[in-house]
Amino acid sequence: MSERSPAPGGLALVQSLVNTLDIESDVDSLDSVEGRARFGLAEDELARARELRESLRAALLAHAGHAPHRTVIPLGELLARAPLVVTVDAADGSAALAPADEGPLLSRVAAAVAQALVEGTWTRLKACEAADCLWAYYDRSPAGRGRWCSMQVCGARAKMRRYRAKD
Numbered sequence: 155m156s157e158r159s160p161a162p163g164g165l166a167l168v169q170s171l172v173n174t175l176d177i178e179s180d181v182d183s184l185d186s187v188e189g190r191a192r193f194g195l196a197e198d199e200l201a202r203a204r205e206l207r208e209s210l211r212a213a214l215l216a217h218a219g220h221a222p223h224r225t226v227i228p229l230g231e232l233l234a235r236a237p238l239v240v241t242v243d244a245a246d247g248s249a250a251l252a253p254a255d256e257g258p259l260l261s262r263v264a265a266a267v268a269q270a271l272v273e274g275t276w277t278r279l280k281a282c283e284a285a286d287c288l289w290a291y292y293d294r295s296p297a298g299r300g301r302w303c304s305m306q307v308c309g310a311r312a313k314m315r316r317y318r319a320k321d
Contacts, residue, residue, distance in 0.1 A: 161292035164266025
C-alpha cells in the first residue's frame with residue numbers, strides 16, 4: 155500500500171514479511187507458493203511465519219505509539235529461539251551479528267533486528283496507524299513522527315474522517 159521506499163538493510167526483510175498480509179483485502183501472499191518462496195518457507199512453516207509476522211506487526215505498532223492489533227506472542231520470546239553468533243572479519247576486524255543457522259526465517263529476522271538495533275534504525279520501522287491498513291513502513295521523517303504508510307491514502311483518509319467528525 156505504501157509509496158515509501160523500502161527499509162534499509164535487513165529491515166527490508168522484516169518490512170516485506172509484515173507486508174505479506176493486506177489487511178484491507180484480507181489477501182495473504184504467504185498463501186501462494188511464490189509468496190512462500192520469497193522467504194524460503196515450506197508449507198509446514200507457514201503457521202510459525204504468520205505468528206512471527208503478527209508479533210513483528212505488534213512491535214512496529216509500538217514503535218508508532220500504538221497498542222497491539224491483537225494478542226500475539228511477544229516478539230522477544232520468538233527471537234530468543236533464534237541464536238545469533240558474533241562474526242569477525244579477519245581482514246578489517248569488523249564485527250557483526252549473524253544467524254547461527256542461515257536457513258530459518260526466524261534466524262534471518264533476528265539477525266536483521268539485531269543489526270538494526272546496532273545501527274539505530276529499528277524504531278524507525280513502524281506500522282501504519284490506520285486500523286484497516288497496519289502496513290509496515292520505514293519512517294524517514296526528520297523527527298521520526300510519521301504516522302501513516304502513505305500520506306496520500308491512509309493519511310488523507312484519517313484527515314477526512316477527522317474533518318467530517320467536526321460537523
